[in-house]
Amino acid sequence: MEKINAIITGVGGYVPDYILTNEELSRMVDTTDEWIMERVGIKERRILTEEGLGTSYMARKAAKQLLEKTGADPDSIDALIVTTTTPDYKFPSTASIVIGKLGLKNAFGFDFSAACCGFLYSLDVASTMIQSGRYKRIIVIAADKMSSVVDYTDRQTCVLFGDGAAAVLVEGTTEENVGVQDSFLRTDGKGLPFLHMKAGGSVCPASQFTVDRRLHYLYQEGRTVFKYAVTSMSSDIMEILKRNNLSGDDVAWVVPHEANLRIIEAVAKRANVPLEKVIINIQHYGNTSAATIPLALWDEEAKLKKGDNLIFTAFGAGFVHGASYYKWVYDGASATAKK
Ligand code: UT7
Numbered sequence: 001m002e003k004i005n006a007i008i009t010g011v012g013g014y015v016p017d018y019i020l021t022n023e024e025l026s027r028m029v030d031t032t033d034e035w036i037m038e039r040v041g042i043k044e045r046r047i048l049t050e051e052g053l054g055t056s057y058m059a060r061k062a063a064k065q066l067l068e069k070t071g072a073d074p075d076s077i078d079a080l081i082v083t084t085t086t087p088d089y090k091f092p093s094t095a096s097i098v099i100g101k102l103g104l105k106n107a108f109g110f111d112f113s114a115a116c117c118g119f120l121y122s123l124d125v126a127s128t129m130i131q132s133g134r135y136k137r138i139i140v141i142a143a144d145k146m147s148s149v150v151d152y153t154d155r156q157t158c159v160l161f162g163d164g165a166a167a168v169l170v171e172g173t174t175e176e177n178v179g180v181q182d183s184f185l186r187t188d189g190k191g192l193p194f195l196h197m198k199a200g201g202s203v204c205p206a207s208q209f210t211v212d213r214r215l216h217y218l219y220q221e222g223r224t225v226f227k228y229a230v231t232s233m234s235s236d237i238m239e240i241l242k243r244n245n246l247s248g249d250d251v252a253w254v255v256p257h258e259a260n261l262r263i264i265e266a267v268a269k270r271a272n273v274p275l276e277k278v279i280i281n282i283q284h285y286g287n288t289s290a291a292t293i294p295l296a297l298w299d300e301e302a303k304l305k306k307g308d309n310l311i312f313t314a315f316g317a318g319f320v321h322g323a324s325y326y327k328w329v330y331d332g333a334s335a336t337a338k339k
């Protein structure tokens with residue numbers, strides 16, 4: 001059998017209309033636009049404010065746009081993966097809800113939990129499924145409604161996160177040297193104390209006690225996570241460049257997970273990649289967890305050209321981290337016309 005390469009053939013995205021600005025946050029907690037811009041680099045983030053809507057709503061909007069842009073027949077989709085930390089429900093899976101709403105008749109779907117590395121990991125899983133030859137078309141959606149787990153009385157975390165979703169279509173080709181070229185993925189298991197949600201899981205199920213003590217919100221020890229994020233993402237980039245005989249000059253774009261502009265700047269510096277080659281939109285959306293990388297692809301699709309070497313890198317709760325090398329297959333400018 002000829003070798004099959006997994007390629008991204010389109011990107012769809014969705015961000016909610018409501019814009020939560022630094023000014024508004026500074027009326028909610030003791031913070032300022034100056035502090036947030038200087039320490040984090042976020043100006044505003046999108047929030048899904050409508051009651052009764054969860055992650056699947058954004059996921060389905062992103063996937064719908066993806067199907068429209070690519071013209072893919074919904075009946076031709078074999079599988080749909082939703083990677084998220086904020087599923088609609090503990091069960092059923094958010095993927096099952098999205099499949100139902102989109103009316104995909106021939107797909108199976110599952111949720112994939114890898115925090116901020118969700119896109120990186122699930123793209124690799126989808127790529128392997130495509131390479132096996134058993135599946136032809138897979139939708140990978142990264143979606144998070146971080147506002148559902150953020151404590152808007154905690155200034156250390158509430159300024160950081162936003163809501164959003166982005167979807168990619170992963171297909172196969174026998175063309176050589178395109179698409180997903182290599183992935184270096186790791187989970188070190190050291191991260192639990194530093195980034196987690198204390199209650200609501202099987203260790204500490206929801207109760208009056210957990211609600212009274214505000215244990216259903218994201219907890220983060222920012223400084224520690226910051227250090228691990230910089231060290232891991234920069235060494236992961238260097239590892240993927242080295243083992244593919246690439247230098248910074250060969251790379252068109254680095255697309256990093258976006259948690260803090262200072263992390264991105266430090267990673268680029270350490271990995272010896274000029275900042276001009278890094279796709280950054282954190283100022284508009286904040287940290288949308290799994291969605292940051294595909295949202296950046298969606299936002300800046302017009303910049304991407306056939307043959308561009310892209311490096312994705314991410315870091316998140318667990319700790320999960322890694323980098324992958326991807327060769328882009330279409331001119332983004334023509335695709336954005338359909339946005
Ligand atoms: O995507 C998942 C992975 N997550 C990350 O990668 C996030 C990594 N961490 C970070 O991005 C940063 O550590 C934060 C943005 C969370 C915090 O920035 P920092 O520069 O590490 O600040 P800090 O925690 O060291 O706090 C410095 C000071 C403290 O005050 P004192 O103790 O020095 O008086 C904080 O209380 O800044 C204070 N502070 C704030 N002040 C104004 C913390 N948050 C705020 C705020 N506004 N929003």
